[in-house]
Amino acid sequence: MTPATSMMLFRSDLRITDNPALFDAVQKRIPLICLFVWDPSTSALEQPGKASRWWLYQSLRQFSSRLQTVGNNLVVKIGRLSEVVPEMIQHYHVTHVSWNFSYEPNARNEENLLRKWITQHGAQVACFNGNLLVDPQLMYNQKGTPYTIFTPFWNRLQKTLPGSFSIRRLNQLPSAPPPIQNQNPSTFLKALAAFDHYAGYHDYWKPGEEGAQASLKKFLPHHVFTYRSDRDRPDMNHTARLSPHLHFGEISPAFVWKTLDRIAKKTSSRGKTNILAFRRQLAWREFATHLLFHHPNLPSIPLKTEYKDFPWQSRATLLQAWQTRQTGYPIIDAGMRELLKTGWMHNRIRMVAASFLTKHLLLDWREGAKWFWETLVDADMANNTLGWQWAAGCGADAAPFFRIFNPMLQGKKFDPEGSYVRRWVPELSRLDQSYIHQPWEAPQSMLKKANVVLGKTYPFPIVHHRQAREKALARFQQFKSTPTIIRNAL
DNA sequence: TGAAATGTTGGGGCG
DNA sequence: ACGCCCCAACATTTC
Numbered sequence: 001m002t003p004a005t006s007m008m009l010f011r012s013d014l015r016i017t018d019n020p021a022l023f024d025a026v027q028k029r030i031p032l033i034c035l036f037v038w039d040p041s042t043s044a045l046e047q048p049g050k051a052s053r054w055w056l057y058q059s060l061r062q063f064s065s066r067l068q069t070v071g072n073n074l075v076v077k078i079g080r081l082s083e084v085v086p087e088m089i090q091h092y093h094v095t096h097v098s099w100n101f102s103y104e105p106n107a108r109n110e111e112n113l114l115r116k117w118i119t120q121h122g123a124q125v126a127c128f129n130g131n132l133l134v135d136p137q138l139m140y141n142q143k144g145t146p147y148t149i150f151t152p153f154w155n156r157l158q159k160t161l162p163g164s165f166s167i168r169r170l171n172q173l174p175s176a177p178p179p180i181q182n183q184n185p186s187t188f189l190k191a192l193a194a195f196d197h198y199a200g201y202h203d204y205w206k207p208g209e210e211g212a213q214a215s216l217k218k219f220l221p222h223h224v225f226t227y228r229s230d231r232d233r234p235d236m237n238h239t240a241r242l243s244p245h246l247h248f249g250e251i252s253p254a255f256v257w258k259t260l261d262r263i264a265k266k267t268s269s270r271g272k273t274n275i276l277a278f279r280r281q282l283a284w285r286e287f288a289t290h291l292l293f294h295h296p297n298l299p300s301i302p303l304k305t306e307y308k309d310f311p312w313q314s315r316a317t318l319l320q321a322w323q324t325r326q327t328g329y330p331i332i333d334a335g336m337r338e339l340l341k342t343g344w345m346h347n348r349i350r351m352v353a354a355s356f357l358t359k360h361l362l363l364d365w366r367e368g369a370k371w372f373w374e375t376l377v378d379a380d381m382a383n384n385t386l387g388w389q390w391a392a393g394c395g396a397d398a399a400p401f402f403r404i405f406n407p408m409l410q411g412k413k414f415d416p417e418g419s420y421v422r423r424w425v426p427e428l429s430r431l432d433q434s435y436i437h438q439p440w441e442a443p444q445s446m447l448k449k450a451n452v453v454l455g456k457t458y459p460f461p462i463v464h465h466r467q468a469r470e471k472a473l474a475r476f477q478q479f480k481s482t483p484t485i486i487r488n489a490l
Numbered sequence: 491t492g493a494a495a496t497g498t499t500g501g502g503g504c505g
Numbered sequence: 506a507c508g509c510c511c512c513a514a515c516a517t518t519t520c
Contacts, residue, residue, distance in 0.1 A: 150491095232491085284491095351491065390491085402520045403492050410492090469493085473520060497517070504509090 005092045005177055007033045009085065009099035011107070013130050013249035014063045015209045016070060016170050020128035021098040023168045028096055032174040034067055035075045036060060037084050038192060039110070046106045046381065049374035051343040052247075053195035055207050059248050060192060062208025064185045072173040073180055076188040082113040086121070092177055095123050100130030100249070103289050104381050105296035133253050133286050134160055136293035146294040147287070148303065150397045154283045165254040201377060204342040205244065212245035216256060220263060225270075228277040234335070234346035235420040240278070241344070243378035246285065253282050288386035291396050299385045300366065307394035310479055312364035321462050322357055323371055325425075328461035330437055331411035332356050334424035341424075343377035348414050354391035355405035360468040362475065365392035401476045404469050411437030427458045 008025040014036075016022065025032055040047070048056060064074040077084045088094065097118055102108055111127075118125045129135040134157065140146060147153035175181060206214060219240040223230065230238040245251045257279065264275050292298050301308055320326075325333035325340070335349035345353070350372075357368040369388040373379045389395020393403070415421060418436030422429040428436060430450040435442035439452055440460055447454065454460055 348491085355492090399491075400520085404520090406493060469520095477520085493520085495517100495519075497515100499513100499515080501511105501513095503511085505507105 003031060003093070003177075004095045005031045005033060006096040006098070006174075007035060007085075007089065007092075007094045009097060010034060010036045010063075010074075011099055011102050011111075011249070012247065013100045013252075014059050015212070015250050015252065016066065016173075017209065018130075018165075018167045018169070018252045018255045019100065019249075020130045020168070021100045021126065022173075023170065024126050024128065025096070025098040026170060026173055029174060030095075031177045032072060033075060033088065033092060033094065033176055033180060034072050034173075035077065035085070035088060037081050038076065038078050039080055040078060041080055042110075043106045046104055049376070049379050050197065051199070051201070051375050051377045052244075052379045054197060054199065054201055054343070055205070055244055055248065055377045057189075057192050057195040058205075058207035059250060061189060062210065064189060066209060067173070068185065070171060070173045071175050073176045073183070073185050074188065075176075075180060076192060078191050081107075081110040082117065085114055086117050089118065089121070089123060092180075096126070097123060098126045098128070100128050101135075103131070103136065103293050105292070108296075130252060131249050132289055133157065133257060133282065136290040139290060146290060148291070148396045150284070150287055153287050153290075154280060157283050157286065158279075161257065165258050167255055167258055199343070200341060201343050204344070205377060207244070207248070207250070209250045212242065212251035215241050215245060216251065216259065220259065224260075224263070224278055225267070225274050227274045231277070231281075232348045232414050234338075234349050235415045235417065235423075239346070243344070243380070243383075247378050247380045247383075253285070256282065284386075285380075285383055287396070288380075288382035291386060292382040298389075299369070299381060302365075302389055302392070302394035303396045304389075304394045304398070306484070307392070309484070310394070311475065312358075313362040315361070315363065318361045318462060319357075319363055319367055321459075322353070322361060322363070322368075326459050326462070327356065328440070328459040329356065329407040330418075330421040330425055330428055330439065330458075331407050331415060334421045337424040339372075339375050343375065345376070346420075348410070349420075350387060351391060352405050352407060352410045354388055355399075355403075356407060358388075358392040359401075359404045359472045360463050360465070362472060365389060365394070402473055404472060406465065406469075408437045408465070425458070428452060 006025050006028040008022050013019055060074065060076060067074045102111060115125050139156065139160065141152060205211065223238040226238065230236050242251065242256065246253060260275050260279060264272050295303060323336065325336040327333055331349065332353050335345050335353045339345040354368055357363050358365050365388040369384050372384055386395060390398045393399055393401035418433045421436050428439060431439055431442065431452055432446055435446065439447065439458060440454055452458055
């Protein structure tokens, strides 16, 4: 009879350090199968976009060789989790399965089905929270309901978190059962090679656990101490750039938090304030995931349900202009260009671009979310949904609808010299900084000197800022003053 | 994790 | 010396 085997099911936790489920699986001290399942049948909404599939493929390759250095092999299978895993369990006589919870709705359903199957078939299951600072089921407000406002959530989180997490490291894993040991790992990965559509991301990213640690190390010694103000500056490169690493679980938020503890001990109060500002961002990620956990429909239905009937426009040409960086507003086009080229966009510009899509263009926030989902290497259902609903004014703790970003002012404030625009919209690179965020207002002579021909080398604005703003406000007013009953009858 | 409109204040120029 | 206006700077309100 085959000897008993344990299984570690990797989900969004492609790391060895501080991986509670893996630590648990290793404790069994029996042969260990490390499995990753790619489920192409998952609902369209949860199917990763192009950019994140690129990342996933790279990350799995890295992880595969990393597992080999600690004495195991990564097995990659394609199919439904609740079908593939039972087959493996029976085939290899698996007696114990561990994984870290997912929080996306479809992934959760699959995990629940699987868990039921395993217990029914007499094997053990152990699930852990490995991807959040606090399990969503352990954080409720005084009324006993989930938080929907960030600030109280944040206050509570700071009080709840223990001063230190215990970070578990592993140097050696039990080996895989012989039939797996003897297979070439690349045969497992070959199935995923279709995702390897190189798009130039390699210049900007190093997927995998090692890359994640490197990003953190680069950020911590200095940029964290100016984070509070610099984080809003797209022209600087002072953010941590951890988002894709965190999304795929190449580094755990607990590890980051704990590392910050160490640094915070030896710094001034100003340093501590900056560290707190960074932690606050981790808390937004946490908040988003908790919300999605409690509201699985969130990607399609706004948290402020009254907005579900808001009359968004459907204008393909406007959407396309936004997607292809042809809005005529340099700060937005720069952001959209950064997104296409690197698979990432600075958060401040994400907000400006999202505000522009939902308010200036009056397009459905779900259209914007869909595009980000496809093009971001850090595309994360919870974060993406929260961000877009926030911008559209229909989400948790959202900006009120009438809060409309002025692209010129945002540019002036956060890209004062225009170097971000110059970097990503080279057509404008020779334009004086006084007009770089509003080229249509520049005198002819200056445009000529900068080699800019509006409407030719760079588009005119697709909408007039003031008019678009007023139109959005009017539409919102009208929406608010029309009773639901009448809206439904229309 | 706004912006614009509107209101208030205070200093300086100037008759 | 005084009142008046201008306007920048700041505060408040409104969308």
